Amino acid sequence: MAESVVLRRRRAGFHRDSKGWIFVGPFLAVFALTFLAPIGYAIYLSLFREQAFFGGTVFVGLDNYLDVIQDSKFWEAFGRVLLFLVVQVPIMLVLALLAALAIDSARLHGANFFRIVIFLPYAVPGVVAVLMWGYIYGNNFGLAADLNDLLGSTSIVPLSARWMLPSIANIVTWEFVGYNMLIFYSALRTVPEELYEAAAIDGAGTIRTIRAVKLPALRGAIVIATIFSIIGSFQLFNEPNILRTLAPNVITTYFTPNMYAYNLSFAGQQFNYSATVAIVMGVITAVIAYVVQLRGSREAM
Template sequence: MVVFVAMLVVPLLYAGYLSLFREQLIGGTTFVGLDNYVRALTDERLLGGVLRVAEFFLIQVPLMLLLGLLFALALDSGMLWLSRFIRLGIFVPYAVPSVVAALMWGYLYGPEFGPIAQLAGTLGLPAPNLLGGDLMLGSLANIVTWEFAGYNMIILYAALRAIPSELYEAAAVDGAGAWRTAWSVKIPALRPALMMALIFSVIGSFQLFNEPQLMQRLAPNVIDNAYTPNLYAYSLAFTSQDLNYAAAVSFLLGVVIVVVSYTVQLAITRRRT
């Protein structure tokens, strides 16, 4: 509890305090109330970043959860050879630091010397500009999916192992095959685990930072300092030295994450009811 208060609660309270002030050339630090929040709500760069990560969420998260679900079902089926090694191989990318993963994929995406471009040249095809404006969001989604599909697979696989064997026996008595059992028994039993994975994915998507921050050095004309809200807050705080406005942006991002997470949970709960 002491560590939780010292490392999370106190910094949050201090950031909230900073967000109510503004550093001015004349007059020094001045209390401005909610002016920083009003400014953030009308900041086109911030709103553009929020819409961009929302698009990223809609593209990347369904694909990642689907892959995690398919991997978990395949492992739980018991029909895979060397399942332990396969499970470890799928999970290993999650153990790779996101910085290393971004650097590795940045090399693979390279338009001149990257293996993907070289392979396209060998086949006589034009090299795809994976670091261009049209494909950058998809390239980032691929990196995050590669990193976290195994993490979600472990969550879902653990939930599958906790399903009572009596359900499988009852399905077998009713004549259900492997596909029918997966659709009618396993997937419905995974709803709580899928909900948890989805909430984690909402939080992770709107906090996207490491991957675009590193890719910015490879494609500075595509990824600016406001490409994502987290990157924008970081730039405001440590490049522009506008700590007060950066604190307000961070708080608003937290509110967006809470609202989206609650909305997703409410929608799924109503659908299930």
């Protein structure tokens, strides 16, 4: 009798678990097919190398990874996107934070209108945005060329080697300030009204309310936005790749790690080495994003 009761309970538990797997199963299948399988195939490719004279591929183990570590082009591209991250991401997040605080305040008239206007650039397809800014940056046409003609000089050259990275940073900032602003604004809308009432009773002004109430409530959102921005910076591809047609002597095939991997694969037919570059860059990105998340979680505690 006792054994039959135990069996019935186990069967009931199995049926409950199986229902959960039925609902989760389609997602897991798509996730494995579109995410895990490509990563596994890239790791597989990175362990082989194509023979130059005899054809075919041979197993080389970690030799491709050692080559990437010693590759000056890869580290030059990585250093460029790292500089881009260190400078552009804080500026973008500060602008998004200021916009969210301004829209959340009761003193800004037409807050809904400004929220839509700031978010609108994110709705523009990335390729279209880069093409639009490319025409603005053009040395022989567009706004930059018109300003140079008006001033009678050639001091405004956004597509020069000196200003190319700031020009790309300007495009990315224009595209994603609204996205990050929406993350911050959504977090601000969840702050309980009791906290604002308590701050008002204590005589806190606007600045003190922001420092004591709003910014602590935004810590989680800031961490999330920072992680997304870090990943986006290391994935920089569309902007330099499209602008390369306007400044081929400035933007090289290894301007960013993603461009390097892309050109190795589709222009150089070095699929194995391209996969290795992608895997190394993915590991670096994951480690940095994890460190930022871990540090942000500790500060929030």
